[in-house]
Amino acid sequence: MYCVRSITPDILLIGGSDRRLSLFENVFPVPRGASYNAYLVLDEKTVLLDTADSAVGSHFYENLEHALQGRPLDYVVVNHMEPDHCSTLGAVLRTYPNAQVVASAKAIAMIGQFFDADVSSRCMTVKEGDTLSTGRHTFTFVMAPMVHWPEVMVTYDTTEKVLFSADAFGTFGALNGNIFADEVNFETEWLPDARRYYTNIVGKYGAQVQTLLKKAAALDIRYLCPLHGPIWRENIGWFVEKYQRWSTYTPEEKTVAIFCGSIYGNTENAAEILAACLADKGVRDVRLYDVSHTHVSELVAEAFRCSHLVFASATYNGEIYTPMDNFLRDLKSHGLRNRTVGLIENGTWAAVSGKQMAELLGTMKDMTILEGTVSLKSSVKEAQRQGLEALADVLAASLSKEEA
Ligand code: FEO
Numbered sequence: 001m002y003c004v005r006s007i008t009p010d011i012l013l014i015g016g017s018d019r020r021l022s023l024f025e026n027v028f029p030v031p032r033g034a035s036y037n038a039y040l041v042l043d044e045k046t047v048l049l050d051t052a053d054s055a056v057g058s059h060f061y062e063n064l065e066h067a068l069q070g071r072p073l074d075y076v077v078v079n080h081m082e083p084d085h086c087s088t089l090g091a092v093l094r095t096y097p098n099a100q101v102v103a104s105a106k107a108i109a110m111i112g113q114f115f116d117a118d119v120s121s122r123c124m125t126v127k128e129g130d131t132l133s134t135g136r137h138t139f140t141f142v143m144a145p146m147v148h149w150p151e152v153m154v155t156y157d158t159t160e161k162v163l164f165s166a167d168a169f170g171t172f173g174a175l176n177g178n179i180f181a182d183e184v185n186f187e188t189e190w191l192p193d194a195r196r197y198y199t200n201i202v203g204k205y206g207a208q209v210q211t212l213l214k215k216a217a218a219l220d221i222r223y224l225c226p227l228h229g230p231i232w233r234e235n236i237g238w239f240v241e242k243y244q245r246w247s248t249y250t251p252e253e254k255t256v257a258i259f260c261g262s263i264y265g266n267t268e269n270a271a272e273i274l275a276a277c278l279a280d281k282g283v284r285d286v287r288l289y290d291v292s293h294t295h296v297s298e299l300v301a302e303a304f305r306c307s308h309l310v311f312a313s314a315t316y317n318g319e320i321y322t323p324m325d326n327f328l329r330d331l332k333s334h335g336l337r338n339r340t341v342g343l344i345e346n347g348t349w350a351a352v353s354g355k356q357m358a359e360l361l362g363t364m365k366d367m368t369i370l371e372g373t374v375s376l377k378s379s380v381k382e383a384q385r386q387g388l389e390a391l392a393d394v395l396a397a398s399l400s401k402e403e404a
Contacts, residue, residue: 002066014063016056017174033174044135045074054087078103081110106151146208161222170228181230196301203334209247251307261324277392315347337365346376
């Protein structure tokens with residue numbers, strides 16, 4: 001049965017949520033599920049903005065048919081061609097053969113790549129600033145390449161001041177009846193997943209997100225309609241400010257996150273001693289993560305959130321311990337920069353993880369590696385305990401310097 005929600009009298013949410021999905025993009029755990037938002041504008045002409053993942057396909061088709069109330073579908077705006085929004089596009093185009101596709105040139109090429117369909121006779125290729133009038137509504141198309149794929153655009157409804165923002169401003173998490181961000185406890189219950197979504201999906205493309213934010217700043221936005229998660233109609237500036245920070249790789253909190261890769265617990269012991277020393281020195285909200293047990297997508301999000309990072313790793317096969325190596329390479333892939341870093345290494349006969357972590361971090365931009373790497377030979381002894389105390393001093397001093 002259909003489940004259609006109104007955003008304004010003309011604009012309907014007709015997507016669906018998948019609570020059975022375990023891994024988004026077959027990589028990221030989503031214990032709270034995911035929503036695939038599609039929007040229908042009922043004007044003199046009807047306009048579908050994006051489709052949905054096939055996982056929610058049957059509900060989406062039913063919603064679309066119900067919402068159209070027997071009217072034809074005139075336009076399908078494709079803001080993003082990734083299959084989580086387009087795996088149902090082929091069926092929509094077959095069901096509504098007179099609907100015209102509105103998309104960037106790159107998106108139109110991708111339709112041919114994903115589907116055995118030639119849409120050349122029924123497509124309107126749009127570029128920056130092009131408009132489409134459908135009666136009361138006029139839509140302006142704003143290109144947003146690499147937020148998160150090259151074909152991406154966002155669509156601004158100049159009539160009701162709605163930005164259909166594609167992946168931007170999305171979040172993991174199924175919608176639970178409340179479709180607006182002001183109807184849920186977004187900061188406490190959704191922000192960690194919004195951060196994890198942003199940093200892992202578009203974190204690499206901070207410069208491109210900055211370009212989009214500059215374009216968006218010129219628009220009067222009353223509704224922000226992303227392809228995933230709640231819709232914004234209040235306090236939009238608060239969420240935009242988060243995007244401002246994340247896309248400039250500016251930490252949200254001045255504190256220390258310690259990431260440890262420990263085989264038998266000795267490296268973890270060093271990490272715990274460091275955390276306790278930091279707490280004794282007045283550092284608040286210290287976090288300690290075991291990289292073997294916390295999913296790397298959460299580790300990436302925490303590294304984006306915190307100003308100071310400590311990597312504590314065992315040496316393994318003469319290299320960085322595998323889960324830590326994977327995490328550090330993931331941080332590099334996502335373009336993290338501008339962090340202050342401390343290091344702890346361990347090795348029973350040849351500790352090399354500290355040197356190798358420093359080399360890897362040295363290939364990332366604006367990373368400051370603090371003096372005083374602590375080197376363990378199997379376990380913490382008094383000399384290393386003092387080294388950890390000294391590292392805590394250096395971290396605390398660096399935090400106070402930044403706060404001053
Ligand atoms: Fe939600 Fe880039 O797709």
